[in-house]
Amino acid sequence: MSSAVLRLTDVRVRDAVGDRDVVHGVSFALTPGKVVGIVGESGSGKTLTCRAILGILPEHFSVGGGSIELAGRDTSRLTPREWTGLRGATVGAVFQDPASYLNPSIRVGAQVAEVVRVKKGLTRREARRRAVELLGAVRLRDPELVYRQYPHELSGGMLQRVLIAAAIAADPQLLIADEATTALDVTVQAEILDLLTDLRERTGLALIVVSHDLAVVAQLCDEVLVMRAGTVVEQGPTARVLYDPRHEYTRLLIAEHEQYGLDRFLAPAAEPVPSKELDHVG
Numbered sequence: 001m002s003s004a005v006l007r008l009t010d011v012r013v014r015d016a017v018g019d020r021d022v023v024h025g026v027s028f029a030l031t032p033g034k035v036v037g038i039v040g041e042s043g044s045g046k047t048l049t050c051r052a053i054l055g056i057l058p059e060h061f062s063v064g065g066g067s068i069e070l071a072g073r074d075t076s077r078l079t080p081r082e083w084t085g086l087r088g089a090t091v092g093a094v095f096q097d098p099a100s101y102l103n104p105s106i107r108v109g110a111q112v113a114e115v116v117r118v119k120k121g122l123t124r125r126e127a128r129r130r131a132v133e134l135l136g137a138v139r140l141r142d143p144e145l146v147y148r149q150y151p152h153e154l155s156g157g158m159l160q161r162v163l164i165a166a167a168i169a170a171d172p173q174l175l176i177a178d179e180a181t182t183a184l185d186v187t188v189q190a191e192i193l194d195l196l197t198d199l200r201e202r203t204g205l206a207l208i209v210v211s212h213d214l215a216v217v218a219q220l221c222d223e224v225l226v227m228r229a230g231t232v233v234e235q236g237p238t239a240r241v242l243y244d245p246r247h248e249y250t251r252l253l254i255a256e257h258e259q260y261g262l263d264r265f266l267a268p269a270a271e272p273v274p275s276k277e278l279d280h281v282g
Contacts, residue, residue, distance in 0.1 A: 005173045005206045006030040006053065006091075007069040013048045013057065013230075014064030021064055023048050023230045028223065032173065033200055035207040037221035037238065039214060039253065045230040046210045050176050053208070054093055055083045071173060088119045092167030096179040098159035102151045108162045109135065109147025112169060119170035134165040139195055157188035161195070168199065175199075178210040193220055214257040218242055226250045 006029065013023035023045040030036050038046045051057045053068060055075060068075045071090050078086070095101060102111060113131035116122055122130060128147075135143035138161040151159060160180060167175055177196065181189040197220060199205050209220055217224050217238060224241050226234040226249065234247040245251045 003072065004029040004031055004069070005071060006208075008049075008053070008066065009069075010066035011049070011052060011063060011068055012065040013045070013052055014062050016060045016062065021230065022061070023052070025066065026225070026227075026232055027066075028225060028235070030174065030206045030208065032204040032206050034223070035200065035209060035221045037209045037211065037217035037224040038227060039211060039217055039224060040227035041212065043229075044227040046227055047178055048230075049227075050093070050178050050208060050210055053176065054087065054091060088115060088167075088170040088172060090172055091174045091176065092170070092172040093176040093178065094160065094163045094167050094180045096182050098156065098163045099151055101163060102159065104151050107148055107150055108154065108159075109149075112147075112162065112166045115166050115169040130169070131165070134169055135162070137168075138162075138165045139191070140165075155188075157184050157192065160184065160188075160192055164192075164195065164199075168203075168205070171203075172205070174206045174208070176208045176210070179212070180209075181216060182211070182213070189216070196220065214242065214253060226253065 008029075009027050011023065011026045012021045014020070015022045026045075026049050028036055038049065040046055048057065048061065051061075052063050053070070055078070057063070063076065070086060073086075075083075102108060109128070109131050112134055113124070113127040116130045116134070117124060117127035120127075120130070132143045132147050135146050140146045140158060140161050146154070146158070146162070154162065175196075181192050184192065193216065196207060196209075200207055207220070209217060211217055221238045223236065224238045225232050226241065226247065228249050234241055234245065234250045241250060242254060245254055
């Protein structure tokens, strides 16, 4: 088996202001080409878990226990400079509102090219050429034209593709997609999911997909963690968790999604695979 790109062991996130843990003991491992989904309602701890992985927890929050290993390195021992080196080159991220992560006064292509130049050490001309290639790789029509456009000239789906291009510019081993398709219409969402699937299959990119939409998780993920109030209440292979949920909260989520035709994304599991249910804490 390939070595893990990411390994979380009993990770807890602490809120210093409230003097309490807000994420309680998250554990999972992710190998190249695999996809882990994290689902749960707002405030369940999904995004805080991802920010802990990226080393960008909000002020007053910190990893209060457990360990996070990224490409074999214990992230608790990383200096700020080492973190800067890892972000982009080892782990990238795409979030829900792409417009807020792009400078409105700079052409989008130049922003992608700057990532390439800084992370890969290319000349400006080489970085521009590579940026155009990346914009094409994320299936933007006429990447040369898109390169010259400003964020306000692009649709939400196009902006999300630009962010994905920037996130994969330095060839990371892991990409975190935190509600990356939430604000998009169904057709564009399907195109973005297809793009992520293609990247995974073509490059061996490992993915963490954070979503409240079980159809997204069913379509893309090998394993799923169900979070509620900072605790993983159920965890296991996606088909098993969604077809044979053991926890009441998981069953509730699935019941809420039945109207979306969840079954069409799942093939019944051939053999029983145990799913892990954890007692709810807090």
